[in-house]
Amino acid sequence: MRFAFCVLMLLPIRLFGGFEQGSMGARPAAMGGAYVASGEDAWLVFFNPAGLAYNASFNASVFSSAAPYGLTELSTTGLAVSVQPGFGTFGAGIRRYGFSLYRELSCGISYARSTEALAFGFTFNYQGVSIENYGSAATLGVDVGILVSLPDHLRWGMAILNVNAPTIGSSREPLPRRFSTGLSFQPGNRCAFFCDFNKDPGFGPNLRGGFEFWIVDAFALRAGMSDDPSEISGGIGLRWEKFELDYAYVSHSDLGGSHLATLTFR
Numbered sequence: 001m002r003f004a005f006c007v008l009m010l011l012p013i014r015l016f017g018g019f020e021q022g023s024m025g026a027r028p029a030a031m032g033g034a035y036v037a038s039g040e041d042a043w044l045v046f047f048n049p050a051g052l053a054y055n056a057s058f059n060a061s062v063f064s065s066a067a068p069y070g071l072t073e074l075s076t077t078g079l080a081v082s083v084q085p086g087f088g089t090f091g092a093g094i095r096r097y098g099f100s101l102y103r104e105l106s107c108g109i110s111y112a113r114s115t116e117a118l119a120f121g122f123t124f125n126y127q128g129v130s131i132e133n134y135g136s137a138a139t140l141g142v143d144v145g146i147l148v149s150l151p152d153h154l155r156w157g158m159a160i161l162n163v164n165a166p167t168i169g170s171s172r173e174p175l176p177r178r179f180s181t182g183l184s185f186q187p188g189n190r191c192a193f194f195c196d197f198n199k200d201p202g203f204g205p206n207l208r209g210g211f212e213f214w215i216v217d218a219f220a221l222r223a224g225m226s227d228d229p230s231e232i233s234g235g236i237g238l239r240w241e242k243f244e245l246d247y248a249y250v251s252h253s254d255l256g257g258s259h260l261a262t263l264t265f266r
Contacts, residue, residue, distance in 0.1 A: 030235025030248035031210025032224025037157035042080035045093035049121030053114035
């Protein structure tokens with residue numbers, strides 16, 4: 001376990017930990033993590049809260065990645081919910097990451113509202129970390145986002161995570177502030193294409209892209225890729241009445257493969 005803990009602490013913050021919210025949801029993962037211009041489900045609490053405005057009904061989803069890249073110490077689980085009572089959309093999400101020696105917990109509450117062609121939203125995130133023998137600390141981050149409907153079946157999205165530049169702990173360690181922008185193209189009810197550009201302070205730009213194709217009403221194929229880190233992903237979606245099961249496999253150029261699964265009730 002000590003060896004696994006050392007590996008965990010040496011892995012780049014870009015990949016794991018550091019309240020990396022973009023690791024949530026099997027559907028986004030299967031499409032390379034390109035999700036900032038989506039408007040489909042409750043996991044937008046962690047990507048772009050503005051997209052929640054297009055969730056017309058109650059949506060509850062659970063997520064699990066029990067052993068990313070073969071390491072149970074990197075286990076991530078989560079829950080996301082959205083509801084639209086008639087005066088905007090409210091969302092909530094919980095993310096739990098790590099193991100007994102190192103643990104992260106993120107709890108977010110979101111609100112989104114849309115006009116004819118523009119949606120906007122924000123999320124308040126409680127973010128806590130505990131390290132065995134070192135104690136624990138917590139802080140509050142704020143995420144903001146917009147989503148614009150464009151002609152020709154296009155959407156443009158933009159989100160800034162931790163826009164308030166929160167710090168955590170007595171050393172006032174800054175949490176990563178991420179800028180994301182992207183486009184989605186949905187020419188019909190069965191297929192969609194996504195492309196994102198992400199930028200974290202201290203790192204180069206990260207490009208992500210993916211697509212989704214519903215072969216029949218109950219079965220979808222997905223694929224995507226990203227650079228820096230270099231990953232290729234794919235997955236499927238299964239629908240049965242009010243339930244949807246999503247599965248994704250993400251292959252990292254150095255670390256190997258990772259399995260992710262999500263169960264959603266709509």
